[in-house]
Amino acid sequence: MAVPILKQGDVLIASIQSALSDQDLVQLRDDFADQVGRFRSRGIIIDVTALDVLDSFATRTLQSIAYIAKLRGASTVVVGIQPDVAFAMVQLGLSLEGVATALDLEEGLAHTAAIAKQGRHRVR
Amino acid sequence: MTDPNQQSASQSSMQEMGINDASIERRKKIVGFETADLARIAAIKDLVTQHADDYTATFFNHLSGLDEARPLLASRAILERARQLKKEHLVAMVQGDYGRKYVEQRLELGSLYARAGLDPRVFLGAFHQLLQHIGVAVMEQSEKNPLEGFENFMSLKKVAFFDIGIIVDILVFERERVIRQQQEAIRELSTPVLQIRDRLLLLPIIGVIDTLRARFITESLLRSIRANRAKVVVMDVTGVATIDSKVANHLLQTVTAARLMGAFVIVTGLSSEVAQSLVALGIELTKLNTVGDLQGGLEEADRILGYRVTATDASGVPTPGAA
Numbered sequence: 078m079a080v081p082i083l084k085q086g087d088v089l090i091a092s093i094q095s096a097l098s099d100q101d102l103v104q105l106r107d108d109f110a111d112q113v114g115r116f117r118s119r120g121i122i123i124d125v126t127a128l129d130v131l132d133s134f135a136t137r138t139l140q141s142i143a144y145i146a147k148l149r150g151a152s153t154v155v156v157g158i159q160p161d162v163a164f165a166m167v168q169l170g171l172s173l174e175g176v177a178t179a180l181d182l183e184e185g186l187a188h189t190a191a192i193a194k195q196g197r198h199r200v201r
Numbered sequence: 202m203t204d205p206n207q208q209s210a211s212q213s214s215m216q217e218m219g220i221n222d223a224s225i226e227r228r229k230k231i232v233g234f235e236t237a238d239l240a241r242i243a244a245i246k247d248l249v250t251q252h253a254d255d256y257t258a259t260f261f262n263h264l265s266g267l268d269e270a271r272p273l274l275a276s277r278a279i280l281e282r283a284r285q286l287k288k289e290h291l292v293a294m295v296q297g298d299y300g301r302k303y304v305e306q307r308l309e310l311g312s313l314y315a316r317a318g319l320d321p322r323v324f325l326g327a328f329h330q331l332l333q334h335i336g337v338a339v340m341e342q343s344e345k346n347p348l349e350g351f352e353n354f355m356s357l358k359k360v361a362f363f364d365i366g367i368i369v370d371i372l373v374f375e376r377e378r379v380i381r382q383q384q385e386a387i388r389e390l391s392t393p394v395l396q397i398r399d400r401l402l403l404l405p406i407i408g409v410i411d412t413l414r415a416r417f418i419t420e421s422l423l424r425s426i427r428a429n430r431a432k433v434v435v436m437d438v439t440g441v442a443t444i445d446s447k448v449a450n451h452l453l454q455t456v457t458a459a460r461l462m463g464a465f466v467i468v469t470g471l472s473s474e475v476a477q478s479l480v481a482l483g484i485e486l487t488k489l490n491t492v493g494d495l496q497g498g499l500e501e502a503d504r505i506l507g508y509r510v511t512a513t514d515a516s517g518v519p520t521p522g523a524a
Contacts, residue, residue, distance in 0.1 A: 156463065158461045158462050158463075160420065160424055160427055160458075160462065163459075163462050164419055164420060164458055166457075166458070167419075167455075167457045167458045167461070168454070172460075172461070173461060178460060178461050178462065178463045179463035180431075180432070180462060180463040180464070181463075184430075184432070184463055185463075
């Protein structure tokens with residue numbers, strides 16, 4: 078099942094609703110890489126609230142989405158990691174290093190807005 | 202006659218202890234109980250059944266001579282119940298049916314002993330006295346054929362050892378139950394997660410951290426982050442006397458897990474000894490955000506969350522010059 082990417086202002090939002098195959102994850106990565114440039118987005122939010130497992134491939138793909146987005150000028154936030162998922166991830170040694178995280182979508186939007194604001198200050 | 206609550210209690214302890222039909226058969230095998238024993242026990246069935254009252258009295262008379270048995274004898278209600286169960290026990294011992302029902306009765310009596318605080322050694326002494334009396338009577342009955350009498354008695358003794366096995370297990374199990382409950386209580390008490398301000402949690406860690414406790418701390422912290430929508434967590438380790446590589450790893454895991462949920466963790470209270478030993482061990486702690494003491498950590502947390510603490514006079518007016 079492909080994940081739809083929603084555009085909200087200068088932020089792209091993808092909410093993952095079910096466990097994804099590796100192919101779906103790669104598709105999501107490619108879609109983000111494409112759209113981030115097309116819409117000149119400043120931020121990406123990936124919502125994983127509905128997921129009860131994040132394996133090493135998913136973690137690595139999320140990380141590469143974040144790096145790709147950064148190279149194209151957008152910041153990435155992963156939101157909604159469940160307590161059990163977080164605990165399982167650290168047990169497996171997966172720490173999503175270099176990727177910002179937030180409690181839920183609301184927090185993620187606030188985080189992205191804060192970073193965008195800093196960016197504008199820098200230009201001025 | 203049998204209290205339904207009691208019955209279900211011994212059934213549940215039977216389950217907790219993992220006693221089932223297969224393990225009962227195994228226990229019989231362990232004491233060497235065979236089909237031939239059933240016939241021998243049947244030969245002394247009447248003798249024991251008729252004198253069950255006497256033997257019960259022997260058991261309790263012996264106990265009444267021992268200071269150690271006082272807790273059991275002190276309460277009249279418990280004593281009466283124990284007497285009744287003991288007599289049922291003696292009768293059941295020679296009935297030839299040692300299945301689930303029989304074990305349940307043993308467990309009921311055993312948990313009664315456990316509640317009364319009777320030590321296994323005291324119970325064993327009295328039980329041996331009782332067996333001795335039965336032994337004498339059995340030998341008297343088959344005076345003409347002492348070998349047969351001895352064999353009959355030894356068959357009964359197998360049942361007795363089968364019983365002892367169960368009783369000792371339940372006494373140990375009950376004692377361990379208390380320990381388990383206390384461990385649970387200590388664990389609950391020792392990992393409070395406190396909300397200091399809106400979106401700011403304090404996690405004071407005190408004492409020794411082992412793998413189990415680290416897991417418990419992490420889980421309760423993650424739950425609290427979700428429940429309180431926390432953004433910053435101050436983890437204070439002033440109460441942790443020593444940190445080795447294992448504990449440091451646990452703390453790092455907790456911090457990483459909290460970060461995955463979008464919370465920023467500040468570690469405070471690393472004493473100079475702890476800091477030195479961590480550096481000496483070469484543990485990579487660059488991923489930790491550390492502040493010297495709890496006060497500093499809370500100030501840092503306030504700064505991140507955008508709070509400003511202002512000193513005021515009694516009427517609430519900001520004191521001039523205060524930060």
